[in-house]
Amino acid sequence: MLAKKYQEMLSAKSVIRSLSEYATERGKQIGYENVFDYSLGNPSVEVPQSYTDTLIAMLRDENSMALHGYSPTLTIPAVREAVAENLNRRFGMNYQKEHIFMVSGAAGAIAHAIRLVTSPGDEILTFAPFFPEYHPYVDLSGACLRVVPAHTEDFQIHFEAFDAMMNERVMAVLINTPNNPSGVVYSAQTLQHLSAYLHEKQEEYGHEIYLISDEPYREIAFDGKSVPYPANYYENTITCYSWSKSLSVPGDRIGYVAVHPACPDAELMIQMCGQISRGIGHNCPTAMVQLAVAKNLDAVADLSVYETNRNILYDELVSLGFTVVRPAGTFYIFPKALEEDAVSFCEKAKKYDLILVPGDSFGCPGYFRMAYCIDTEKVERSLDALRRFVREEYQSS
């Protein structure tokens, strides 16, 4: 008999995917260049030439059996070492290769992190607004995801609501900074507060509470500011990274899990990742991709287009009267809709070929997400549609 739970998931289709498919269909009618498709978070900048050059050189020059051979169970040691050194230099950490495990992107990283620190029935808390894929990631592991309501003033953490939901079954807290969908970066103050609170609760419950920190947008930060590194604030942090956005290579499926060296049994945790991989059939990301990122740890794609787009959109939204928190990173913005029902708001926007995603599935009804990983030229052309939409639907009566 076919497994029921996966069949049921199919009927609950992703809102983002559906809107993206609508945009593609609409594009066939009026030309995709005329659809202001803010639905999908796909990187829209070129891959750094150095990354491409590295891959070509390896394919041309290296022994094919070595380049395409099996990775060891714990992934390629030299790659793990290079990642550890890079993190130590950038964030003042003291990782060794024994704290790093290479994975197939952030989804793979989170799949390992969850299984590492929870058993079926345990709870994981996350904070709205949150990436809706966290639900299948956590739920299908057997653990249970519960969502703390948003602190809508600034999309930092709503500590009162958090405290109301905290309980002894919570084994991990899952954060995402810079945040999809809000674009907000958790401040040092937020992370200090979070750390103090989790320390207190660990003491109270007599067990570890791990911070699973999902950081694929770490390199997309605006206004010249740096992003506070959560593991600098809390020892029991499992950092989940993906190069999908910083190198613009989501199809390559490459990232890492980094366990804070101060975690009890930190090295054991990485060895356990090797066993988790056997159980879920990962068995290492593509070897040549591991090797290629290790040689491009300081490379980043030209991410400046995202800041340019943020500036244009934020200014326009503010001038049109939207309530909106200014994103400090990512390629998302998360304004308040002009009516209570964001689903209805986004439906009306379609008339103007503006594809916006309602905030409901991000745990934040009444808001909507725009993914501005598109050409600046198109962002500029979309402003007129945005103005007409607001004027005709919300200012005409």
Add this chain to the structure above:
Amino acid sequence: MLAKKYQEMLSAKSVIRSLSEYATERGKQIGYENVFDYSLGNPSVEVPQSYTDTLIAMLRDENSMALHGYSPTLTIPAVREAVAENLNRRFGMNYQKEHIFMVSGAAGAIAHAIRLVTSPGDEILTFAPFFPEYHPYVDLSGACLRVVPAHTEDFQIHFEAFDAMMNERVMAVLINTPNNPSGVVYSAQTLQHLSAYLHEKQEEYGHEIYLISDEPYREIAFDGKSVPYPANYYENTITCYSWSKSLSVPGDRIGYVAVHPACPDAELMIQMCGQISRGIGHNCPTAMVQLAVAKNLDAVADLSVYETNRNILYDELVSLGFTVVRPAGTFYIFPKALEEDAVSFCEKAKKYDLILVPGDSFGCPGYFRMAYCIDTEKVERSLDALRRFVREEYQSS
């Protein structure tokens, strides 16, 4: 709290890995060229040049955002279509792209297949001798793997023992032909018998029983013979393939799941694979690797060395008096040890720097595996050690 089950797995270390590590250590003392390391099943032939050329050309010529972009949820349609057409041409099937799902190697394929057709508590039967990794693959999904004893005369299926273990909770049967560790290819007669038996049991139990067919060694067949394709014999077949061996690219992590078009809800099953991927964090194999194999579906590495090695080893083992079934494919041979305890036999072999793997973990005590994916020159040099080992340990008294 760290998940107990993965910690426990660490204490049950793989026998194969331990022997391989021993061989590496021993190599540091006497030179690895002097260690006759038959432990690991790592391909030992060059990657076809056409595959390398394809990757280089794509990296050089194609748009980087397209080449490194996200795969769709169900993996790249053009790749799925090419795989379907290739299978149809070679095996007279009628797959469409809707029946193909690209995965990260055979481990990924099996991880999806198991979750597709079982729920926790269901049983999967497999046949000794079997690949020991099937245990973590199945057990960690929540299903239960039970092993049917071997038919040691020819390592085809022991149908009497199979019948004795069959019951209503069995939702799938997992086979591996050509087989690791025996090198045996299931005959058309075996597959016909298996099909008839499973049809009867489906009728009796009133539910489907799926055949999960793990076929990474399909292209390594000897004596000019072809390998019967299990899906030609049984409709409810889920074929799991990996290019690790045929293209010599185990580090690239690339394979597919092919659902027989006659399966009830065959297309739904592939859609469910997309949902399973979300739950276990796969989210598609590396996109450029998907694209590269699609352009090399008729390429194979020069696999002739494996047949040469098979001939040398089989003849020598027979002349030394071993009871051994002649492998028809793979790069394994699985003779009977010269004493009842194969662990003791393999331990003694170490004195002669022969690294052999006892059959116990393959579900077949008293036998041992030799993985002859090594240079022919080394196989030839090992014969003297093999002769001395047999003479001094088993013929001297």
